Amino acid sequence: MTARIPQCPTIAFLAAILASGCSGNGKQAEPANKEELPRVVVTIPPLKYFVDRIGGDRVTVECLAPASADPETFEPSMAQLRKASNAELMLTTGLLPFEEKVAEAISSSNPGIRITPLNGSIKLIEGTHDHGDDGHSHPHEPHGNYDPHIWTSLRNARTMARGTYEALLAASPADSLYFKSRLDSLDHHLDSLDMATSIRLAPTKGRTILVWHPSLSYFARDYGLHQLAIGNEHKESSITGLKERLDLARHEKPMVFFYQREYDSRQAETVTDATGLHPVTIAPLSENIEEAINKAADAIAGTADNDNNNDTTQK
Numbered sequence: 001m002t003a004r005i006p007q008c009p010t011i012a013f014l015a016a017i018l019a020s021g022c023s024g025n026g027k028q029a030e031p032a033n034k035e036e037l038p039r040v041v042v043t044i045p046p047l048k049y050f051v052d053r054i055g056g057d058r059v060t061v062e063c064l065a066p067a068s069a070d071p072e073t074f075e076p077s078m079a080q081l082r083k084a085s086n087a088e089l090m091l092t093t094g095l096l097p098f099e100e101k102v103a104e105a106i107s108s109s110n111p112g113i114r115i116t117p118l119n120g121s122i123k124l125i126e127g128t129h130d131h132g133d134d135g136h137s138h139p140h141e142p143h144g145n146y147d148p149h150i151w152t153s154l155r156n157a158r159t160m161a162r163g164t165y166e167a168l169l170a171a172s173p174a175d176s177l178y179f180k181s182r183l184d185s186l187d188h189h190l191d192s193l194d195m196a197t198s199i200r201l202a203p204t205k206g207r208t209i210l211v212w213h214p215s216l217s218y219f220a221r222d223y224g225l226h227q228l229a230i231g232n233e234h235k236e237s238s239i240t241g242l243k244e245r246l247d248l249a250r251h252e253k254p255m256v257f258f259y260q261r262e263y264d265s266r267q268a269e270t271v272t273d274a275t276g277l278h279p280v281t282i283a284p285l286s287e288n289i290e291e292a293i294n295k296a297a298d299a300i301a302g303t304a305d306n307d308n309n310n311d312t313t314q315k
């Protein structure tokens, strides 16, 4: 009789790779003390920010997706997956399609791993991302049509920091005081940064920011901005579709146009031609979430200052 086809061949395949990756073959010598530290794996670079800040030198951390990847279409390679084969803890956003596949593959080869999504109590934004248009149904997708870019918000970052702390605490209770003091200082830092950003961006409330990909939805919500996405979900836009969105964009008089390098589209030039706005490159998948958020805030605040100066000059 024919063997029953597994529900998802990709997962079975990944699990087999991971199992083979656990063999002692080619094992690298590492300093004994580092070897004893709890091993944490994160799915995307922004999550490494939290583990580094809170876990410090008491944990080791590996990241699955590189910063250059598009996390919404990313498929990890065998080498990337092996990073998780002996981890004790995996932190995810809980919202990206590849995280679910990786979690299933890892759980079967490394059943002891704890997988913690960091979206916690964050109020998720819907409607910016449509993942249902690929012709397949995804009944078990946890990410649905929620906007996965929860890390581009200082307010969400505070929630994610707490989630990371709780997960690290469970992995290494002996380090509770160390983790707690680092969580407290990170929380204060993010809170002050958020307050400063709120003050800087207060004059821009209600204004529109143009993005190629909707990666700043939570940032925009925090500071009362309207994010307008020009690009089409991971596809080249049709000329008509792009023209319609550009007409809408011109109408809203956007302040800035944010563009991500990983979306290598010549259509960004069309946006500049149509709106007169030069693209400000942002790296929302950077490990340094503060830098990415600050760069966006700087560009918006800078435009607001220029607008004010122009108004004064014209009077």
Ligand SMILES: [Zn+2]
Residues within 6 Å of the ligand: 072, 129, 148, 149, 213, 214, 215
């Ligand atoms: Zn996205």
